[in-house]
Structure formats: C-alpha cells, structure tokens
Amino acid sequence: xxxEKRPVILDCDPGIDDAVALLLxxxxxxxxxxxxxVVAGNVGLAHxxxxxxxxxxxxxxxxxxxxxxxGPLFGPVxxxxxxxxxxxxxxxxxxxxxxxxxxxxAWDALYREARAWGGALEVVATGPLTNLGVALAKYSDxxxxxxxxxLMGGATDFGNTTPAxxxxxxxxPEAAEMVFRSGIPVVMCGLDVTHKAYLTHADIDRxxxxxxxxxxxxxxxxxCGVEWHEKFxxxxxxxxxxxxxxxxxxxxxxxxxxxxxxxxxxxxxTRGRTVTDAYSDAKRDPNTELVTDVDRAAFVEAMTARLAVxx
Numbered sequence: 631x632x633x634e635k636r637p638v639i640l641d642c643d644p645g646i647d648d649a650v651a652l653l654l655x656x657x658x659x660x661x662x663x664x665x666x667x668v669v670a671g672n673v674g675l676a677h678x679x680x681x682x683x684x685x686x687x688x689x690x691x692x693x694x695x696x697x698x699x700x701g702p703l704f705g706p707v708x709x710x711x712x713x714x715x716x717x718x719x720x721x722x723x724x725x726x727x728x729x730x731x732x733x734x735x736a737w738d739a740l741y742r743e744a745r746a747w748g749g750a751l752e753v754v755a756t757g758p759l760t761n762l763g764v765a766l767a768k769y770s771d772x773x774x775x776x777x778x779x780x781l782m783g784g785a786t787d788f789g790n791t792t793p794a795x796x797x798x799x800x801x802x803p804e805a806a807e808m809v810f811r812s813g814i815p816v817v818m819c820g821l822d823v824t825h826k827a828y829l830t831h832a833d834i835d836r837x838x839x840x841x842x843x844x845x846x847x848x849x850x851x852x853x854c855g856v857e858w859h860e861k862f863x864x865x866x867x868x869x870x871x872x873x874x875x876x877x878x879x880x881x882x883x884x885x886x887x888x889x890x891x892x893x894x895x896x897x898x899x900t901r902g903r904t905v906t907d908a909y910s911d912a913k914r915d916p917n918t919e920l921v922t923d924v925d926r927a928a929f930v931e932a933m934t935a936r937l938a939v940x941x
Contacts, residue, residue, distance in 0.1 A: 643671025698736025763805025
C-alpha cells in the first residue's frame, strides 16, 4: 500500500465524461487508484467494462477493473447511448485493452479495499449507484470502512433524463437512496454545479493543443458535449463526471453546504428526484455535502493542468 497517497476507487459507467474523469484520476499524483469498478449505465456492462480497460490503456496505467451490476436493483435498465454512442465512447479511436478484466466482482473489491485501508478509502462514483447498493446490502459493516463517497448525480431543481431526475439517480433510485441513508459521508455534485463547470470551444482548444493522444481524446469527447448542449442553451460542455473527480482532488474550487438529501423512489412523475432540504424549515439532520457552485476559470485551469501530465 502507498501510504503517501489517498486511496480511491472510481465507480463508473464509461461513457465519455467518465472517461475524462478516469484520465484525471489515473495520473493524479495525490491519489492511489486502487481499482476501477464498473456498472451498466451510459451503455451496457460489456461496453462500460471494456471502455474502462481501454481508457486505462490510453492512460498507460494498469489497475484492476472489476465488473459489477448489469442493471439496477429494481426496474428496467436505462441507458444513454444516444449521447455516448453505441459503444459508449462515440466510436472514437481508443487502444484495445492491454490487460484483462478482473474476475473479482465490483462489490467485493469495494469491500476488500475498504477493509484493507481501515476507513481511509474514498469512492468517487460517476455512474448509477448500483454497485454501492449491492455492497451495502452484502456487507452491513461497509459504512465504517469508507471515508466518504463523492458522487456525480442528482440536482436540486431540475433533471436531464426526466423533468425531475438526473440520469445517474434515475437509473437506480433505490441504490441511491441506500447510499444517502448509509451514514457514509456523501458529497453530491449534481447538475446545479456541473452545468456551471462547463468548457467552451476555446477551453477545449487549449486542451487539444497539449498535443498528446490523451488530450486529443478528451477534447474530442468534450466537443461532442458542446454540440449536444447547444440546443439547451448551455454555453459549453458541462463536465459532469470530471466535476466530481475535481472535487475529490481540489475541493477549494467549489462552494457547498451541508444539508439533508433523499431520493424519490415511488413517484409516478418524480421517480429519481433528489429532494434536497437545503433551504426549508423542516430541520432534517444533514446527511450530504451539497456542492452548489464552482470557480469556473480555476476549474478549467485545473482540468488543463491535470491533462498536461500526459505530455
């Protein structure tokens, strides 16, 4: 174990923005990336598993990649291949995997690493939270061994998959509710902040100018994000999953508040909504650090600097 770096597991569903978050994590000097656990989400599990291996190969880093859930705890599988392409990476040229998928299930890897680190392990979760839901159901003592979970998901006011719900939470609201109720410290980077952490074409030009295969790949995924969000009048590509990773690395770039968050699991038109009691008089006990704002200029500089390590 490397005791000079913070141990972390990235639980993800690559996906173009997960891929960029993975590039940020793979070479972050302050992190010891213990494993990448994958879940069905943006595309099916076979694609997300292979994509994690391919992106790590692109990064030149070999860490265990452990496959997890192929669908939510309850209900039908929800995907977003209309955004991420049939393969999850827009058909972009990415190297074939240089190493195989681990045989260890994602939830077992999460628990084993959490126990081994004795409470120091962090999880950055950028996909549906099914793997964590299974881990919590299987290992009731898991919460005592996790330092925190930084997740990309939810929103206070709006959704992107339905009017009420953000994709990652909508894809498995029951698992998300288990995470928020677990007692593990949770940081929620939802649409409220990720839509402020956007990159413009000019920002992406700077990243592409780094001239590495990793920067070129990241820039290509980001340009697709700009084009997708132009029809929604967003001024750039929201860095949804990189936002959660950057919070884990540089929380000083962000503004947050401590509040209660719950997940609606039964509503006919509100399933998957994150109900955030940030401003009411209900006085529920806080369970979440809700990230609400970001210094966008500093965020762009941090993204660019961290992708420059591949030079």
